[in-house]
Amino acid sequence: MTELRFLETDPFAPIHYVYDVEEIVCSRRTEHQQLLIFKSGHFGRVLVLDGVVQLTERDEHFYHEMLTHVALHAHPHPADVLIIGGGDGGSLREVLKHKAVKRVQMVELDRGVIEASKEFLPTLSTGFADPRAHVLETKGEDFLAGTGDKFDLVIMDSTDPVGPAATLFSDECLASAARVLRDDGMFVAQTESLHFHLDFVREVQKKLARVFKLADLYTAPLATYGGNWWTFSIASKAHEPREVRRPCEIDTKYYAEDVHRQAFLPPTLRRRLVDSHGESRPKPH
Ligand code: AG3
Numbered sequence: 001m002t003e004l005r006f007l008e009t010d011p012f013a014p015i016h017y018v019y020d021v022e023e024i025v026c027s028r029r030t031e032h033q034q035l036l037i038f039k040s041g042h043f044g045r046v047l048v049l050d051g052v053v054q055l056t057e058r059d060e061h062f063y064h065e066m067l068t069h070v071a072l073h074a075h076p077h078p079a080d081v082l083i084i085g086g087g088d089g090g091s092l093r094e095v096l097k098h099k100a101v102k103r104v105q106m107v108e109l110d111r112g113v114i115e116a117s118k119e120f121l122p123t124l125s126t127g128f129a130d131p132r133a134h135v136l137e138t139k140g141e142d143f144l145a146g147t148g149d150k151f152d153l154v155i156m157d158s159t160d161p162v163g164p165a166a167t168l169f170s171d172e173c174l175a176s177a178a179r180v181l182r183d184d185g186m187f188v189a190q191t192e193s194l195h196f197h198l199d200f201v202r203e204v205q206k207k208l209a210r211v212f213k214l215a216d217l218y219t220a221p222l223a224t225y226g227g228n229w230w231t232f233s234i235a236s237k238a239h240e241p242r243e244v245r246r247p248c249e250i251d252t253k254y255y256a257e258d259v260h261r262q263a264f265l266p267p268t269l270r271r272r273l274v275d276s277h278g279e280s281r282p283k284p285h
Pocket of ligand 1: 010085090159
């Protein structure tokens, strides 16, 4: 029995998780936040930023595969990909599995996350050595507002939308994301859980629908994020994201063509949860 425990203080979910800690692997202050990596017997290494669990070695593939491969298979020719955030490298690793991808620009605010991942999370950070990968250390919204580059796909792999990541979901920022995309471009972001963050999910869907031709939502079950029924908001300028346009020829553990199709909310749930304007959560008695 270990005696050391980690209590997650999630500012965006009405629940706490407690982890048994086998060992503290790294604990340091980066320029922007407190970074902790500990080892759990069950989950392997766990990356924590400002008290919030960002990933565990055991289940990160559910998140990173689903954040990246749905759009990468719905887009007919994803050559240029932009990742906002994602400093641990998990999304980059997945994107680089696609031969169709010729260039990945990562824009990460905190170089300290990249450095710690290269040092302590070797299964996550493999992609940084790939010649197609380019890293820029700056705020996502600044890059989106200023760049003249064009992309086929924009992926937002952010922390919870409180603090530094909140502005990524502003109307301006989402409009800039649409602007940097080519005419058949797609956008995808991690957008929290259907149990705890329904108002946020609805808001993002509404904002995306204002800027893109198509806005939709799919989910994956995640063991370690508060709320667990995790959402990914996807938007597209031309192609229907529910359709698998390129065969899945890469190695994955969760994503597959039938998983892609079934991950989207069935129409009844979409209507009830997202498009209805009713009360999003029952009030306690
Ligand atoms: N980004 C999503 C983190 C959400 C965590 N929320 C939570 N534990 N309440 C993860 C970044 C991984 N590349």
